[in-house]
Amino acid sequence: MPSLKPLFVCTALLALSACAGQENEIKEGGIAAVRSACPGVGVPAHAGDITLFNPATSRDASAIDVVAAITNVRTTCDDAGAEIVANATFDVIATRSNASGAREVVLPYFSTVLRGGRAVVSKRLGRIAVRFEDGQTRAQTSGAASASINRAAATLPEDIEQRLTRRRKAGDADAAIDPMSIPEVRDAVSRATFELLVGFQLTSEQLQYNATR
Numbered sequence: 001m002p003s004l005k006p007l008f009v010c011t012a013l014l015a016l017s018a019c020a021g022q023e024n025e026i027k028e029g030g031i032a033a034v035r036s037a038c039p040g041v042g043v044p045a046h047a048g049d050i051t052l053f054n055p056a057t058s059r060d061a062s063a064i065d066v067v068a069a070i071t072n073v074r075t076t077c078d079d080a081g082a083e084i085v086a087n088a089t090f091d092v093i094a095t096r097s098n099a100s101g102a103r104e105v106v107l108p109y110f111s112t113v114l115r116g117g118r119a120v121v122s123k124r125l126g127r128i129a130v131r132f133e134d135g136q137t138r139a140q141t142s143g144a145a146s147a148s149i150n151r152a153a154a155t156l157p158e159d160i161e162q163r164l165t166r167r168r169k170a171g172d173a174d175a176a177i178d179p180m181s182i183p184e185v186r187d188a189v190s191r192a193t194f195e196l197l198v199g200f201q202l203t204s205e206q207l208q209y210n211a212t213r
Helices: 158-165 183-191 204-212
Strands: 004-009 030-036 040-042 049-053 064-078 083-096 103-115 119-132 138-150 194-200
Touching: 040 064, 049 204, 064 103, 064 194, 083 103, 083 119, 083 194, 103 138, 119 138, 138 194, 158 183
Parallel strands: 040 194
Antiparallel strands: 004 030, 049 064, 064 083, 083 138, 103 119, 103 194
């Protein structure tokens, strides 16, 4: 299991008397929020499903051949060493309009690691096969993706962590200032935040179709 470290977001409005207890509860001077070095895992907007048409150039509803979606994304993470290793599994559920005959549909997908929500650290391409038996209009299969992230890169600098975790009282000059509103703190947290994203490798036309339908 990944190790979790509580961070405190402190404001004057939350200056209370108690300071002990579990993470994610109100503390003296703030709320303890858990931050993990493990990457968040998810599916990018507009990349979680794919539609195939027959003929391929048509976009009419009557021409829809196969529709597939990525769902049930699950993850495990090992952050015990110098490299943080995250593994994700997911299901692909597909439907087809014509149930006649057995058929295998191969779909391209990607897994990518983002840093700070925008910088691509790595990207891998793969292909996943969905098989329909004769008479079936629905089929399901599973896929996997992984990421390796340098622990040092996912660790907050000590001075930034101190600024985030320092308890503030109502009388402090900066008690009402959210540390995350300070640009250098916000940027440091962003640089130490990673995501593992899984989606279909779409053409520009397929991406536009998903975004505008």
